[in-house]
Amino acid sequence: AMEETEKGAAFISALTTEHFVLQTATSTTYTESAARSSLYVMALSSAMVATGFLANSPDVLLPFLAAVLPAVFLLGLFTVVRLVETGLESMHYLDVIARIRGVYRTLGPDAETLFSKQNGRWPEARTPALRLGALMAFLGTTASMVAVINNFVGGAIIALLAHAFGGQLPKTTCAIIGLAGMVGLTWIFLSYQRWRFAEFDDASRINE
Numbered sequence: 001a002m003e004e005t006e007k008g009a010a011f012i013s014a015l016t017t018e019h020f021v022l023q024t025a026t027s028t029t030y031t032e033s034a035a036r037s038s039l040y041v042m043a044l045s046s047a048m049v050a051t052g053f054l055a056n057s058p059d060v061l062l063p064f065l066a067a068v069l070p071a072v073f074l075l076g077l078f079t080v081v082r083l084v085e086t087g088l089e090s091m092h093y094l095d096v097i098a099r100i101r102g103v104y105r106t107l108g109p110d111a112e113t114l115f116s117k118q119n120g121r122w123p124e125a126r127t128p129a130l131r132l133g134a135l136m137a138f139l140g141t142t143a144s145m146v147a148v149i150n151n152f153v154g155g156a157i158i159a160l161l162a163h164a165f166g167g168q169l170p171k172t173t174c175a176i177i178g179l180a181g182m183v184g185l186t187w188i189f190l191s192y193q194r195w196r197f198a199e200f201d202d203a204s205r206i207n208e
Contacts, residue, residue: 012107019100022093029090033083033142040079040146044153047072069157076150083143084193088200138193147189155182 047068054061104115138144159178162169166177 015100015103019097022097022100026090026093026097029086029093033086036079036082036086037142037146040076040150043075044072044149065160069153069160073150073153073157076146076153080143080147080150080189083141083146084196087141087143088196091200138190138197141193143193144190147193148186151182151185151189154185155179158182 050068051061051065054064101115105112155178157178158181159174162174162177163171166174169177
């Protein structure tokens, strides 16, 4: 009996340690997400400031934009992909914490009440944002915010390419082409994000 008691105490100690580690890991995903978003926005802001200084020098401006805008767009693309992954990592950690809470509920009547699902973080949905609908939840992520900004950069690149290689296309037409490109890129991103989150949900159901 003493050995069983010691094993039980060691198990609970391991669970609480794992709980703490998971909370720390979740905080790390938030920190990384904020740092990556800030890095991208700072890079884009610097590029826009430099563009403003060169606005009166067309001979220099176009080569500058041709070099800088694709680089900023690629940086944004890499940032967005990683932001989706950090969001999934955070959800994974929170799912494991929820399972640990399930073990806590078995420790006694008081624990069953204290650690019940109704007293958990989000009793009715995986996250509060999902109560507004899946589409609104996906639009509210940090990855979506950065993606929309970056897709405007992509649309600007498409508009410039249309102006450069479209012969005598009016500027308005080039702008419409760029806007259509931005919408298309946003649709591709949202589809990718939903696919990655759907994969996570399927894996979570298998592990339950």
